[in-house]
Amino acid sequence: MKAELKGNTSVSLQSPTLFDTRQSPLSGALNGCLGSLDGACLEKLLIHCASALETNDVTLAQQVMWVLNNVASSVGDPNQRLTSWFLRALISRASRVYPTTMNFDGSSTIPKRLMSVTELAGYVDLIPWHRFGFCASNSAILKAIQGFPRVHILDFSITHCMQWPTLIDALAKRPEGPPSLRITVPSSRPPVPPLLNISTEEVGLRLGNFAKYRDVPFEFHVFDNSPSTALGEIMCKESPSFHFESILSHLNNPSMLNLREDEALVINCQHWLRYLSDELKGSPHGASLRDTFINIVKGLNPQIIVVVDEDSDLSASSLTSRITTCFNYLWIPYDALETFLPKDSSQRIEYESDVGHKIENIISFEGFQRIERLESGIKLSQRWKNAGYLNIPFCEETVKEVRALLDEHASGWGMKKEEDMLVLTWKGHNSVFATVWVPNGLED
Amino acid sequence: MVELENSSPTVSTASREVSGYEQTTPLPAAPPLKKKRNLPGMPDPEAEVIALSPKALLATNRFVCEICNKGFQRDQNLQLHRRGHNLPWKLKQRTSKEVRKRVYVCPEPSCVHHSPGRALGDLTGIKKHFCRKHGEKKWKCERCSKKYAVQSDWKAHMKTCGTREYKCDCGTIFSRRDSFITHRAFCDALAEESARTHPLEIPSSGPNTNAGHVVASSPPPPPPPTPTTTVASPALSIQSSELSENTIGVSPATATATATATAAYLNATASTTARSSSSSGAVVITSIFAPSTVTTITQQPSSFSNVICAFSRSDCPSTANPIEPASLSLSTSLYLSNNGSSSIFATPNQDYRHYAPSPQPAMSATALLQKAAQMGAAASNASLLRGFGLATSSSSGQDGSAAGWNGHVIKTECSSPSMTDGLGLRLPSGGGSSGLTDHVMMGGGSGSSSSPFGSQPMTRDLLGLGRDGGGTSTGGLSALLTSFGSGFDVAVTAAAASLHNTQNNNS
Numbered sequence: 001m002k003a004e005l006k007g008n009t010s011v012s013l014q015s016p017t018l019f020d021t022r023q024s025p026l027s028g029a030l031n032g033c034l035g036s037l038d039g040a041c042l043e044k045l046l047i048h049c050a051s052a053l054e055t056n057d058v059t060l061a062q063q064v065m066w067v068l069n070n071v072a073s074s075v076g077d078p079n080q081r082l083t084s085w086f087l088r089a090l091i092s093r094a095s096r097v098y099p100t101t102m103n104f105d106g107s108s109t110i111p112k113r114l115m116s117v118t119e120l121a122g123y124v125d126l127i128p129w130h131r132f133g134f135c136a137s138n139s140a141i142l143k144a145i146q147g148f149p150r151v152h153i154l155d156f157s158i159t160h161c162m163q164w165p166t167l168i169d170a171l172a173k174r175p176e177g178p179p180s181l182r183i184t185v186p187s188s189r190p191p192v193p194p195l196l197n198i199s200t201e202e203v204g205l206r207l208g209n210f211a212k213y214r215d216v217p218f219e220f221h222v223f224d225n226s227p228s229t230a231l232g233e234i235m236c237k238e239s240p241s242f243h244f245e246s247i248l249s250h251l252n253n254p255s256m257l258n259l260r261e262d263e264a265l266v267i268n269c270q271h272w273l274r275y276l277s278d279e280l281k282g283s284p285h286g287a288s289l290r291d292t293f294i295n296i297v298k299g300l301n302p303q304i305i306v307v308v309d310e311d312s313d314l315s316a317s318s319l320t321s322r323i324t325t326c327f328n329y330l331w332i333p334y335d336a337l338e339t340f341l342p343k344d345s346s347q348r349i350e351y352e353s354d355v356g357h358k359i360e361n362i363i364s365f366e367g368f369q370r371i372e373r374l375e376s377g378i379k380l381s382q383r384w385k386n387a388g389y390l391n392i393p394f395c396e397e398t399v400k401e402v403r404a405l406l407d408e409h410a411s412g413w414g415m416k417k418e419e420d421m422l423v424l425t426w427k428g429h430n431s432v433f434a435t436v437w438v439p440n441g442l443e444d
Numbered sequence: 445m446v447e448l449e450n451s452s453p454t455v456s457t458a459s460r461e462v463s464g465y466e467q468t469t470p471l472p473a474a475p476p477l478k479k480k481r482n483l484p485g486m487p488d489p490e491a492e493v494i495a496l497s498p499k500a501l502l503a504t505n506r507f508v509c510e511i512c513n514k515g516f517q518r519d520q521n522l523q524l525h526r527r528g529h530n531l532p533w534k535l536k537q538r539t540s541k542e543v544r545k546r547v548y549v550c551p552e553p554s555c556v557h558h559s560p561g562r563a564l565g566d567l568t569g570i571k572k573h574f575c576r577k578h579g580e581k582k583w584k585c586e587r588c589s590k591k592y593a594v595q596s597d598w599k600a601h602m603k604t605c606g607t608r609e610y611k612c613d614c615g616t617i618f619s620r621r622d623s624f625i626t627h628r629a630f631c632d633a634l635a636e637e638s639a640r641t642h643p644l645e646i647p648s649s650g651p652n653t654n655a656g657h658v659v660a661s662s663p664p665p666p667p668p669p670t671p672t673t674t675v676a677s678p679a680l681s682i683q684s685s686e687l688s689e690n691t692i693g694v695s696p697a698t699a700t701a702t703a704t705a706t707a708a709y710l711n712a713t714a715s716t717t718a719r720s721s722s723s724s725g726a727v728v729i730t731s732i733f734a735p736s737t738v739t740t741i742t743q744q745p746s747s748f749s750n751v752i753c754a755f756s757r758s759d760c761p762s763t764a765n766p767i768e769p770a771s772l773s774l775s776t777s778l779y780l781s782n783n784g785s786s787s788i789f790a791t792p793n794q795d796y797r798h799y800a801p802s803p804q805p806a807m808s809a810t811a812l813l814q815k816a817a818q819m820g821a822a823a824s825n826a827s828l829l830r831g832f833g834l835a836t837s838s839s840s841g842q843d844g845s846a847a848g849w850n851g852h853v854i855k856t857e858c859s860s861p862s863m864t865d866g867l868g869l870r871l872p873s874g875g876g877s878s879g880l881t882d883h884v885m886m887g888g889g890s891g892s893s894s895s896p897f898g899s900q901p902m903t904r905d906l907l908g909l910g911r912d913g914g915g916t917s918t919g920g921l922s923a924l925l926t927s928f929g930s931g932f933d934v935a936v937t938a939a940a941a942s943l944h945n946t947q948n949n950n951s
Contacts, residue, residue: 039559063816079556117630125623135622165629166622203630209638210629328561335556339576408620411572411597427557427573428565 037071039331042083043324049090050320050363065090074352075343078334085356086327086363093319093364110357113350114197117160117206123194124162126351127336128409129432132424133270133308134163135405136434139398141266142170144304144436145179148264152182154257154300156247157270158189160196161203165210172214179264180217183207184257186225186250188243190275190371192361193354223250223257244276244289251296264303274309274374290373294387298439305389305437307380311423311430314362314374326362330355332426339410377421377433389437391420398422491545493560498551498578501571518568552578572597613637 037045045064052061065087072084092109115123124130145151151171157163164183171178185200196203204220211218225246250256259265276290287295297305312329316322333355341348361372381391399415402422406413414425424432500506505515507522511529516522547563548570556562557573564570575593583598592598610624611617613633618624628634 038553039556039562043561066816077554077556118627118632121623121627121630124626125620131622162626165626168629169625206630206635209635213634213638331556331562405622407600411600427562427569429562 037067039079042068042071042079043327046086046323046327047320050323053090053094054319061090061094065094074349078331078338081352082327082331082334085352085359086323088356089360089363092360096364110353110360112195113193113353114195116197117203120160120162120194120196123347123351124159126347127333128406128413128424129333130159130162130271131405132402132415132432133434134166135402136394136398136422137268137270137306137308138163138167138170139401140306140392140394140436141167141268141304143395143398145264145266147176148179148303150180150182150260150263151266152184152259152263153266153268155183155185155268156272157268158192158272159194159270160200161185161207163268163270164207168207168211168214168216168218172216178214178216180219181211182219182221182263184221184223186243186247187222188225190272192275192371193357221258225250244293248289248292248296251293251300254300257300259300265300267297267300267302267305269305269307269309271309273307273380275371276373277368278315278373278375291383291387294383294389298388302439304392306434307384307437308432308434309377309380310374311377311433312374313376313379314372319363322362326359329431330359332429332431336410336412336426339412377418377423377430377435381419381421381435384435384437388440390440392436392438393417393420394422394434394436491547491563493549493563494546495549496551498574501551501574550574550577 045068049061049064049068052058052064068083068087068090071080072087073080074084075081076084088109124134141153153164155161155163161183168181171181183204185204187200200222204222208218208220225243273290273293276288276293278288278290280286280288310329312325314322314326314329316325334352337348337351358372361370362374365371385391394417399417399422402415406415406424412427414428416423416425418430418433420435422434423430424434505517507516507519508514509516509522509525509529511526514525516525545565546567547560547565548567549560549563550557550570550573552558552574555577557564557570564573572594576597579593581593583592583595585592585598585601592601608619608621609617610619610621612624612628612631613636614631616627616631618627
């Protein structure tokens with residue numbers, strides 16, 4: 001009898017009546033889950049837990065969490081690890097129902113970890129999640145700025161300028177000599193990992209050091225988008241989007257950015273656009289922050305805009321609809337890390353904890369505190385098209401470069417073209433997309 | 445085998461194949477799946493899911509020529525071969541070419557790719573996956589002793605292993621150029637170098653921008669294993685002249701990066717206040733990377749993982765400390781106490797005790813269902829947290845472990861008295877608040893769906909709150925919060941700690 005309890009084999013029931021008389025929600029949840037709890041069962045359990053939380057069915061939520069707890073393990077196999085972070089997010093959500101004096105600012109329950117700049121350099125190369133975007137973008141940027149003596153990059157990203165050393169290196173090797181390079185970044189960024197233990201200015205200094213070493217004329221600017229008034233500070237605490245509104249007002253006022261006539265302007269959005277709210281209500285202009293950004297940028301006359309983000313629709317208002325999409329998307333980094341890092345690797349655990357951060361925000365928060373508003377490439381592309389931009393396909397050379405990059409990573413990573421997007425895939429599943437845009441009417 | 449009622453065609457496919465483990469012929473495709481709404485990652489929801497047994501999967505010559513019966517590993521090879529037969533036009537066409545795309549699942553039931561939602565698009569892919577994940581690693585690289593189960597992986601590795609190496613001045617070696625460039629741009633070694641000499645020669649020729657030979661004057665940094673403090677300090681003093689005082693002289697010894705990252709990770713909360721003032725940050729960071737911290741690494745990751753482990757299944761690394769057996773015994777006692785009414789699971793505790801770190805839970809879904817049902821029907825001691833084995837000192841016989849664990853947490857933070865009010869002691873009464881709080885206050889199913897597993901009014905609540913109106917329940921909440929790790933949230937932990945203290949004093 002004990003053997004039947006082990007997970008591998010199907011279980012023959014002694015008393016099937018347990019299941020088919022009273023179809024309880026929990027037995028419904030586990031209906032069809034013979035043997036071990038595989039991904040399909042976990043999905044069902046998550047749906048049931050989510051809907052239980054949304055309908056305040058505490059008992060069912062509790063029971064499902066209890067079952068999930070038996071699967072979850074932060075040092076187990078990828079499914080177990082993924083489940084442990086989901087469970088944590090669900091409990092975090094449930095506990096937030098009680099008004100407390102903590103966590104009003106929407107900060108995560110997961111300890112924030114600061115990295116050194118060299119650690120970050122290694123971090124972005126663990127899996128090609130970020131490097132894919134860097135490679136595709138830099139290659140497209142190089143092509144777009146050909147012949148320009150000056151280049152200005154507006155850098156909106158969360159990876160603290162990790163993208164630029166390879167671009168500077170490529171510019172240094174340009175046959176006609178490097179252009180003058182200017183990089184401008186906002187002073188504040190979305191409060192998500194990876195977090196650095198030095199300031200943005202310090203990063204810029206090091207980057208400048210490297211550019212000097214490679215003989216590339218270089219300038220680095222940080223434009224201050226933090227609030228200058230006490231009221232602004234309060235507003236920032238209440239709503240993280242205030243920082244973004246400040247960015248938008250800077251963009252609306254190009255003189256504040258010190259744009260120059262003879263410069264090729266490059267707008268770089270790497271895993272950043274998803275943090276711009278896509279909600280319509282409560283916005284002053286009747287348009288979401290995201291659409292407002294997309295529209296404002298056109299007025300700057302950019303030479304090229306690169307947009308890289310995560311290819312999944314995770315912005316729905318109902319938890320139940322988000323939770324399985326989230327599960328079926330964020331398994332990818334866990335699965336990828338499993339292929340080459342041991343179960344107790346601290347690097348792996350840290351990376352997974354950062355993804356856990358994202359899971360927590362998506363599952364456990366609502367409203368303006370839920371800052372992870374992922375939108376699939378196809379949908380985001382539609383926004384750009386609607387705003388009057390043209391999608392530029394990646395050239396063959398870029399595709400080759402990206403392929404060469406992926407060859408150096410684990411063999412599950414692949415790439416495909418979807419319309420004019422380049423998509424990073426893990427075992428065939430979409431993970432990150434990259435796109436290039438120019439304002440309509442501006443193409444060569 | 446008694447068939448359960450199965451409403452989902454997807455899962456029935458999988459279950460059928462589990463029992464068909466021994467079949468040698470490729471199984472015919474299951475009836476086409478209806479579009480499953482929860483498969484956003486699936487390239488083609490109409491795709492046919494094919495589940496092969498391991499033997500069939502690994503069969504090398506699956507594609508057989510109908511004319512001469514020669515076998516081929518790949519379909520393309522078979523087609524090439526068929527051309528050589530000079531077939532008349534009619535026979536050249538493949539018979540009823542399947543337009544529908546096929547996706548394959550892994551035969552290993554515990555594998556994440558066993559589920560159709562994670563199926564892989566091509567047969568070669570699933571074959572390679574199966575070998576890599578579940579197969580024996582027969583191929584070994586001589587240079588770096590990495591092992592591979594698939595020969596082509598091994599070959600691909602042999603091409604790059606040791607062939608191209610980029611070395612940074614700090615001593616770190618990279619096999620990929622872009623990683624090398626990115627590291628180099630931010631590495632302290634570059635900062636040091638430019639502080640001393642203005643580099644006249646740029647190694648622009650050749651693919652290797654190995655700058656090791658550019659500057660000869662700088663002393664080579666000590667190898668990574670030596671205490672990093674000594675490396676950091678010269679870096680600091682040099683950089684302060686060149687760069688702003690915000691420079692954090694993180695040791696260039698990235699070989700210890702993982703160790704130090706862990707230290708930084710676990711120390712994050714303890715030193716957050718220190719880090720926030722960047723001018724003193726340099727000194728603080730250096731001290732974090734001091735050898736004394738490094739040597740405690742072996743303990744700290746295990747305590748971190750133990751904290752999570754105690755909350756989750758007992759699948760901890762072998763460096764687990766006493767907390768693990770404690771949580772086992774707690775959950776065991778729960779099962780034993782709930783076991784009185786059940787005859788199916790004679791000794792479930794044995795499953796737990798002998799749970800070796802295997803990829804899948806030892807309990808089947810139906811076993812868990814039974815347990816959850818009993819939990820719903822059980823008497824008073826079944827709050828969620830106790831079920832998770834997080835009972836505090838209020839439960840009998842578990843004082844030592846829980847207190848020790850909470851004691852560990854208490855040490856890290858100081859308490860903040862204003863927080864004690866916040867932990868659920870002032871739940872709003874009456875209507876108007878959310879349904880959950882209603883349950884808590886009234887202790888019964890007032891208006892929401894009732895538990896089908898028992899006719900008792902709900903004596904449990906989600907987080908152990910409100911049952912006794914204070915006291916033990918709040919201890920349960922504090923245990924939950926502390927279970928999230930020592931760095932959960934400064935305020936949270938402080939509150940929990942102070943609550944626990946209060947409770948300890950009370951009980």
